Amino acid sequence: MPAPILTAQQVADFRRDGYVIARHFFSPEEIQKVYACALEDEAMRKNALDLNDQTGKKTRLTLWFTPGDDIYSLLLRSERMVKSAALLLDSDAPVCHFHTKLMQKEPRVGGAWEWHQDYGYWYKNQFMFPDQMVSIMIALTHANKENGCLQVIKGSHKLGRVNHGFAGEQVGADMVMVDNALQTMELVYSELQPGDALFFHSNLLHRSEANLSEHPRWSMISVYTSQSNPAYNETSTAYNVPLQVAADEALLESNAGAATSHADFLKKEADPALKDTGWENTVDTGNK
Template sequence: MKEIILNEDQVLAYHRDGYVIVRSFFSKAEIDKIYSTALEDDAMRKNAVDLNDQTGKKTRLTLWFTPGDDVYSLLIRSERMVRSAARLMEEDAPVCHFHSKLMQKAPRVGGAWEWHQDYGYWYKNQFMFPGQLVSVMTALTEANKANGCLQVIKGSHKMGRVNHGFAGEQVGADMVMVNNALKTMELVYCELEPGDALFFHSNLLHRSEANLSDRPRWSMISCYNAQTNPAYNETSTAYNVPVQTVPDEAILEWAGGAARAGSDFLKKEDDPALKDTGWESQVAT
């Protein structure tokens, strides 16, 4: 299998813009295997969490911390993912897996994600260094304007952390600063084909609209952390454990299947980001 890893131009684009899209990062056969498994995965379905947006529409996700030997983990642990994430971090340190999410936006009813930075959530986990956190969205289905693809404000990671409050059940960025950013920087719709990967910085402002189309939008978002980045309010220890990589061909050639029922899935009531600390009400969302 041809080695795939971010090149120098892609690394420079990430640091300049806060994100970079890599087309066909995963093959059709790899994505078909992962998506078909996800559609029938009982553990993923039973551990899904619904988060209401400001209109009451629901966004559905399943989040877990420790990668195992299932097909999702073979993607998370693949050499191309881990080595690419390592190229984007500010420190030359072992790459750890903080968590991954299976995002499930159903046709016509899948809710929006409000404007936010991932570090707006993870600040409450008390991670110290946002530049040592990298997220990778892997498209399992087509993502476009019609079905609520991700929107980003290009270069907004350079603003640093923006204050966040609650927007419905989600955590949303201060809209005064978001609107200022939209007047200053470019809004980009990140339209993806299955297998495309979007790497983005933890301080990049991003959102997605509701899925009002008749087609689903499913993706996986894997979040990586440098081992040198402590989190003082995080109960899972995965964020500090180096990823045990597997060869890229493992996704197709190994016997990884559905997730285990006993995996360490996030319970909604345990998420530090959803706990009210008192200052959220001072933020315009």
């Protein structure tokens, strides 16, 4: 059986709601292979970033830009991922990879992500067209209310970019607009099973609670953009290089491991989104 890509109805749902969930997008065997590799990956641990939320709890992620032939890249370059992304990007230009994050929300200590739009971060990278950017979250473990699954405001991508300031060490959306959106639109808890895929627009408002449960919440989030989407304040170059699509079956058939020791990992001090430009102080993010 061919691996899934998004249906016409799912594409329509994404356009309307700003997100869509594709169940069983990857098989249990595929997810187990990736998750087992991530758990043992020393490079992922060494290059992880800890960003404090407003309570001081740490949110941990490892972010890199250029895909290769390792196990993570076989997932993010898989035909089902790239073809599905192409259906959602507002461009006919080739699909490129901006970055992938391994999100590591550990039991009892994993912090919250404050309300934000991804384009609230990427606006500082000076990407020009938010409709030409899409994130795909692949659940490596169960994600539910108890362990801090993603919450989204349905349809909030239609607000356009909301002003963002600093919330703890994170970038947070203007809470006046967030509160207005919550009064106007539906709040949805995006509960996922391992292998489910959550596709979401760069302007969708979303957040997640701290993980106070006994169970980890790990996921991979790959961000795709069109080659026609310039970024005038981005030093990495992967975002402008068309992806080399990998066969869907390569993930299971390959003996590739976590060859990420020489990957171009993001360093906190190099992230444009975390640099203070002054205007962030005028935004009410609820920062304590």
